[in-house]
Amino acid sequence: MTNAxxxxxxxxxxxxxxxxxxxxxxCDEAGQIVEAWGDPDAVILPxxxxxxxxxxxxxxxxxADAFGLTPEQLALSCASHNGAAIHTDRVQRWLGDxxxxxxxxxxxxxxxxxxxxxxxxxxxxxxxxxxHNNCSGKHSGFLTLSKHLNAGPEYVDPAHPVQRAVRDxxxxxxAMTSPGYGIDGCSAPNFATTVHGLACAxxxxxxxxxxxxxxxARRLIEAMTAHPDLVAGEGRACTELMRAxxxxxxxxxxxxxxFIAILPExxxxxxxxxxxxxxxxxxxxxxxxxxxxxxxxPNHPATLNRRNAPILNxxxxxxxxxRPAATF
Numbered sequence: 001m002t003n004a005x006x007x008x009x010x011x012x013x014x015x016x017x018x019x020x021x022x023x024x025x026x027c028d029e030a031g032q033i034v035e036a037w038g039d040p041d042a043v044i045l046p047x048x049x050x051x052x053x054x055x056x057x058x059x060x061x062x063x064a065d066a067f068g069l070t071p072e073q074l075a076l077s078c079a080s081h082n083g084a085a086i087h088t089d090r091v092q093r094w095l096g097d098x099x100x101x102x103x104x105x106x107x108x109x110x111x112x113x114x115x116x117x118x119x120x121x122x123x124x125x126x127x128x129x130x131x132h133n134n135c136s137g138k139h140s141g142f143l144t145l146s147k148h149l150n151a152g153p154e155y156v157d158p159a160h161p162v163q164r165a166v167r168d169x170x171x172x173x174x175a176m177t178s179p180g181y182g183i184d185g186c187s188a189p190n191f192a193t194t195v196h197g198l199a200c201a202x203x204x205x206x207x208x209x210x211x212x213x214x215x216x217a218r219r220l221i222e223a224m225t226a227h228p229d230l231v232a233g234e235g236r237a238c239t240e241l242m243r244a245x246x247x248x249x250x251x252x253x254x255x256x257x258x259f260i261a262i263l264p265e266x267x268x269x270x271x272x273x274x275x276x277x278x279x280x281x282x283x284x285x286x287x288x289x290x291x292x293x294x295x296x297x298p299n300h301p302a303t304l305n306r307r308n309a310p311i312l313n314x315x316x317x318x319x320x321x322x323r324p325a326a327t328f
Contacts, residue, residue, distance in 0.1 A: 002039040005327050007274065007288075008281040010311070012320035019325070020281035022257065024272035024289065025199040029207035031175055033196060034268065037327055040196035044273045045182050047190055049254030051078045051138050052220045052262075053173055053201055054188075057165035058141045059216035063148035067097070074223035075230040076137030080253065082233030083112025083132040090230070091131045094140045098147060105130035106156045107139045107186040114233060135186035137230075142188070158189045167191055169213070173201035185255065195271050198260060202269025205250070205262045221262055224250045237283045240302035241290070249295050251286065253279070259286040263295055280322055284309070288324035 003021075010018035023038030033040060055077040058064050064074065073094055081087035095101055110133040112118045121128060130136060142155045142162050151161040158167075158181065167189075171178055174197030184190040193201075205221050208214035224231050228242035231252070238251055250262040257274030259282040270289055274281040287307040290296035296303055311320040 004038045004042075004275045006325040007037070007272075007285045007327055008278075009323045009325050010320065011323060012311070017320065020257075020274050020276060020278055020285075022272055022274040022281065022285060023195045024270065024285065025195045026289070026293075027196070027199040027203040027269045027271075029203055029267040031200040031203060033199075036196075037272075038195075040199075041194050042273065043179060043192055043194055044198070044258065045190050045192050045256070046198050046260075046271075047184060047254030047256055047258050048080045048135070049252050049258045049260045049271070050170065050190075050198065050201070051080070051135075051252060052205060052217070052224070052250075053170050054138060054166050055141050055220055056169045056213060056216050057162070058145050059219055060169070060212055061145055061148055061165070063145045064219075066148055067144050069144065071219075071223040072227055072230060073137075073140070074220055075227035077141035078220055078224055078252065079137040079231045080134045080238075081137060081230065082114040082236065083110065083117050083128075083134065084114035084233050085117060086229060087114075087137070087233065088112075088117070088131050091136045091140055094137075095131070095143070098140075098143060100143060100147075102129045102131050104143060104153065105133070105136060105139050106154070107133040107135045107188075110134060133186060135184075135188070138188070139186065156186075156188045163189055170201070172213075173204050174198065175200050195273055198258075198271035199269045202260045202262050202271060203267070204269070206264050206269050207267040221250045221264065224252075237286075237302075237306055240305070241287065241296065244300045244302040245290070245296055249290065251290075253282065257282040259283070261286060261290060261295075263293065266293065266295070268293070280306075284322050284324060285328075288328040292328055 232238035256277035
């Protein structure tokens, strides 16, 4: 077993104040490791980074076409959104088109991270709904598939046909049997794999074949790159970095320091995990790998906000920097 390696450094003046360690793998279309840092066989929970895998059965089953889903809805099925109006309005319409309501979701309510949406709820003395949950697009996709299969309302149950289909897709693309699952923040099962397995799955999305699954993967990535604002939201790394790369690369964050990237032009898939779960580190590490591969401009403002980014104190004074470690 290989230990995690230093990936991101936090500097204050001339002092190395903190150090984030992690694992990362770049895979080619054959699932072979092109480059790796740390332990490729480290077992992880991918969290929201694997939402495009969870959305595959939605298209493969024919449910997406049966219900006339748009690319915007497919992007939302892969999203961890801010709960802004551009997200929640679309989710509410989607539920309405299904003849369902907020009560049919199983993701739980969440206060929006979008400031205008959050402030609107506060000023109106209203509580957040389930459609405000950052995973409500994914859950709307689950509900669409469940309705198509006539499979019943408890779609987050690991034994439900929706989650069995998700697990089948997940194990096929990661090329390994999942050692188990944890329950995600949105109550859906999240299947474990290795960093290599997750990168292998992303490489499939980067170079899909002409099968039904390959066509589904292609549609999801095209939707994500065409609508980066729906995948996350303003101020978020996924949205800003995808915009910076002009729709040529799809990226997706996950909780606890997980991040993936899909590079169709280079036919590469990337997965990384920061051991201490820090988002600031996963964003810096992913931006650094994308710069290394020539996919991301190192001087783009969105890059500089995550890589070599200044740390400001409450008086707006630069006190230090978030920097990639010598690993990159």
